[in-house]
Amino acid sequence: MNNFIDELRWRGMLQDMTPELEQHLNDGMRSAYLGFDPTADSLHIGHLVGVMTLLHFQRSGHKPFALVGGATGMIGDPSFKSAERNLLDKATLDHNVECLKKQLSKFLNFKEGTTNKAELVNNYDWMSQFSFLEFIRDVGKYITVNYMMAKDSVKRRLEEGSGLSFTEFSYQLIQGYDFFHLWKNKGVSIQLGGSDQWGNIVTGTELIRKMEGGSAFALTVPLITKADGSKFGKTESGSVWLDPDKTSPYAFYQFWLNVSDEDASKYIRIFTLLDKNSIEILEKQHQEAPHLRILQKEIAKQVTTMIHGEQEYEMAVKASEILFGKSSTEDLAALDERTFLQVFDGVPQVQIDREEYMNIGNVLDLLSEKSQGLIFPSKGEARKMIQGGGVAINKEKVSDPNASNNYTLLQNKYLLVQKGKKQYFIISIK
RNA sequence: GGGGGAAUACCAAAGCGGCCAACUGGGACGGACUGUAAAUCCGUUGACUUAUGUCUUCACAGGUUCGAAUCCUGUUUCCCCCA
Numbered sequence: 001m002n003n004f005i006d007e008l009r010w011r012g013m014l015q016d017m018t019p020e021l022e023q024h025l026n027d028g029m030r031s032a033y034l035g036f037d038p039t040a041d042s043l044h045i046g047h048l049v050g051v052m053t054l055l056h057f058q059r060s061g062h063k064p065f066a067l068v069g070g071a072t073g074m075i076g077d078p079s080f081k082s083a084e085r086n087l088l089d090k091a092t093l094d095h096n097v098e099c100l101k102k103q104l105s106k107f108l109n110f111k112e113g114t115t116n117k118a119e120l121v122n123n124y125d126w127m128s129q130f131s132f133l134e135f136i137r138d139v140g141k142y143i144t145v146n147y148m149m150a151k152d153s154v155k156r157r158l159e160e161g162s163g164l165s166f167t168e169f170s171y172q173l174i175q176g177y178d179f180f181h182l183w184k185n186k187g188v189s190i191q192l193g194g195s196d197q198w199g200n201i202v203t204g205t206e207l208i209r210k211m212e213g214g215s216a217f218a219l220t221v222p223l224i225t226k227a228d229g230s231k232f233g234k235t236e237s238g239s240v241w242l243d244p245d246k247t248s249p250y251a252f253y254q255f256w257l258n259v260s261d262e263d264a265s266k267y268i269r270i271f272t273l274l275d276k277n278s279i280e281i282l283e284k285q286h287q288e289a290p291h292l293r294i295l296q297k298e299i300a301k302q303v304t305t306m307i308h309g310e311q312e313y314e315m316a317v318k319a320s321e322i323l324f325g326k327s328s329t330e331d332l333a334a335l336d337e338r339t340f341l342q343v344f345d346g347v348p349q350v351q352i353d354r355e356e357y358m359n360i361g362n363v364l365d366l367l368s369e370k371s372q373g374l375i376f377p378s379k380g381e382a383r384k385m386i387q388g389g390g391v392a393i394n395k396e397k398v399s400d401p402n403a404s405n406n407y408t409l410l411q412n413k414y415l416l417v418q419k420g421k422k423q424y425f426i427i428s429i430k
Numbered sequence: 431g432g433g434g435g436a437a438u439a440c441c442a443a444a445g446c447g448g449c450c451a452a453c454u455g456g457g458a459c460g461g462a463c464u465g466u467a468a469a470u471c472c473g474u475u476g477a478c479u480u481a482u483g484u485c486u487u488c489a490c491a492g493g494u495u496c497g498a499a500u501c502c503u504g505u506u507u508c509c510c511c512c513a
Contacts, residue, residue, distance in 0.1 A: 260467065291465040324466045380479060388473060390460045420460060 004060035011269040015195040017219040032190035033065035038073040038096035042243035046233045051107050063116040066104045070097045070124030078168040079153035079196045123178045142210040151199035172203045179204025195220045227262035248346040249308040253316035256300035264295035272302040319343040329394045337411045349426045350374045357429045364401045375425050392418040
């Protein structure tokens with residue numbers, strides 16, 4: 001069994017911790033919690049860092065609690081956000097909480113009988129019992145406004161002049177109380193979180209100390225960054241979700257595969273469970289032959305398998321090979337229909353009647369008007385792109401916009417259209 | 431309250447009566463190279479269309495002129511200086 005702190009340390013996942021934590025952990029099995037905000041009905045890869053942290057905690061023999069913020073989600077954490085958050089309604093929140101619970105339950109070991117079995121809690125369960133009066137009397141009394149205003153997350157909002165509502169201001173108190181509640185009732189003595197949570201976590205340890213003279217600990221992990229400074233976990237099409245309906249396993253796999261060299265070493269430590277030795281070997285191999293992108297492939301494999309399973313991973317690899325490998329028209333034609341559809345699952349499709357299709361004069365019409373503007377909204381754009389060499393049908397470049405429309409249909413009913421390198425469309429003939 | 435200046439396409443920034451759909455840079459998008467990368471190079475970047483075409487743009491509303499992003503009048507917004 002490995003040491004939790006050491007494990008995080010070499011993985012570059014340790015930002016900060018309260019001083020006596022290490023000793024505290026060495027003294028036996030401990031419990032820690034980490035919270036997830038139900039702002040959407042799926043986790044995204046940014047949350048994965050938290051998940052991994054809990055996972056390491058459990059693997060070190062300790063007991064992890066995943067908290068879903070059914071209550072805190074109603075308030076909105078002001079931490080390092082520049083503007084007041086929009087509140088979600090209760091129904092949406094309930095739905096989100098349920099979805100997150102389902103996802104979280106896949107990662108940790110919740111098996112009965114395991115001594116350090118993971119637990120899932122929702123702070124709505126205890127916060128909803130409180131009346132406002134009770135809360136400000138029993139909890140608010142212990143923390144001064146001066147203390148709360150001194151937090152960076154709050155201070156910044158005050159300085160910027162954008163202000164924050166009393167609602168958001170109270171957030172740290174609620175989260176602090178969560179910690180107290182879990183400490184009191186579940187024996188949770190540690191709170192884990194992203195580095196932006198430090199202030200909120202410490203309010204919790206403060207509350208525990210003041211209310212009952214207890215001691216509790218904090219540990220934060222760094223926020224994930226990208227070497228080029230852009231925001232981690234975003235693609236052109238938005239967040240990378242764990243829910244396969246929101247981000248297909250293929251797109252998910254692609255995200256990891258496209259990680260830059262600078263970031264790959266960092267990410268493989270954070271997002272996979274590979275041990276130090278294996279990682280160093282992979283890094284060495286990567287350096288020797290960077291073009292093979294060994295690191296990226298391994299990260300993509302590990303993470304995709306963990307989230308979506310082996311089958312989906314293999315499908316994603318297959319799809320990637322077909323889409324980006326040097327496959328030809330023949331390779332495409334050789335695919336059976338089922339595989340073809342699987343590979344191109346999620347690719348935008350447009351249907352054209354067979355009769356109508358037969359009457360289309362040239363490629364230009366086919367890609368603009370006749371495909372209802374899905375591929376190109378106008379003839380002009382289609383023409384420009386074709387002339388710029390950016391269009392391919394069935395993996396073969398289209399060079400003349402006026403070329404007649406006599407492509408071989410795959411499976412006798414599909415055309416695979418490529419706009420640029422990465423955008424695919426399917427025209428299916430009915 | 432007084433004085434001065436500015437508003438141009440996704441952003442920045444030229445243009446100051448016809449040669450302006452508007453220089454240039456960034457971004458975005460394509461292409462070449464490559465590792466589905468970075469760097470570099472090339473092309474496109476108001477709309478529709480493909481003819482040496484049409485239409486809609488230079489804060490907004492009017493006006494002068496054969497002709498305006500460019501001149502005049504009013505309106506709005508922003509910036510600076512003085513009080």
